[in-house]
Every structure is written in structure tokens, then in C-alpha cells.
Amino acid sequence: QAQLVESGGGLVQAGGSLRLSCAVSGRNFGNHGLGWFRQAPGKEREFVAAINWIAGSTLYPDSVKGRFTISRDNAKKMVFLQMNSLKLEDTALYYCALASKWGDMGRESTYDYWGQGTQVTVSS
Numbered sequence: 001q002a003q004l005v006e007s008g009g010g011l012v013q014a015g016g017s018l019r020l021s022c023a024v025s026g027r028n029f030g031n032h033g034l035g036w037f038r039q040a041p042g043k044e045r046e047f048v049a050a051i052n053w054i055a056g057s058t059l060y061p062d063s064v065k066g067r068f069t070i071s072r073d074n075a076k077k078m079v080f081l082q083m084n085s086l087k088l089e090d091t092a093l094y095y096c097a098l099a100s101k102w103g104d105m106g107r108e109s110t111y112d113y114w115g116q117g118t119q120v121t122v123s124s
Helices: none
Strands: 003-007 010-013 017-025 033-039 046-052 068-073 080-081 092-099 118-123
Touching: 003 092, 017 033, 017 092, 017 118, 033 068, 033 080, 046 068, 046 080, 046 092
Parallel strands: 010 118
Antiparallel strands: 003 017, 017 080, 033 046, 033 092, 068 080, 092 118
16 A cells, blocks of 8 residues: 655746645555646646656656656655646646556556645646
8 A cells, every 4th residue: 555645736827836746655665656647627637747766767748848857755755746837738636646667657547546636726
């Protein structure tokens, strides 16, 4: 079992920045993947970023590449999502998720555990 708790969401103006955090507890990590997804009202959940817990390799979709950065603190078992140059379309509920192995990280079904989400609202 694992528990994930997100924090750091809020209201920000377009062009601004936010840093999301995800605290993971309940298990030890091997070649796991940690990911961020988001879901806007009326839309499907969308992959945002992923990081390999051991190697630190990262993945991003084109929609956030160059603006968002995922990182992790192995000692504290935390994952972060630094979001810069935020746009109105970045408004969504952001979820942290844990996969038991690295591979196909853009797919929801890859992940075994999910947090409750943290709301990010970008205003004009």
C-alpha cells in the first residue's frame, strides 16, 4: 500500500508560477515511476509529467514541455511539479500517482496509487 498527498495548488495569474508537491508514504521504492496528471472540468484526465524514482529520467507531453519540470527528493519521498508560464488552459485538478514499474508512463492504467488531487486555477 502507498499513500500520496498533494499540496501547493491555488489561484495564480496567467504567466505566473506554482510548485506542486506530493508526499508519498507506505512503501519503499525501487524502479518506480511517479507521475502527475490533471483533469479539467468536462475533460479526460491528461498526463502531465513522470519521473523515474531511481534514474531521475523524465517524460513530458508537448503541451507542458519547457514550462513544467518534475523533480523528486528521494530522502524525503517527495515529488514536485514546478509550473512556469501558466496558461488559462492549465486550470485543472492535478493528481500525483505512483507506478510500481517504469514504462508507458503516459497511460493512466500504468499507475497503481493516486492522490486526491490539488486544484490549480489560472486566471486572466
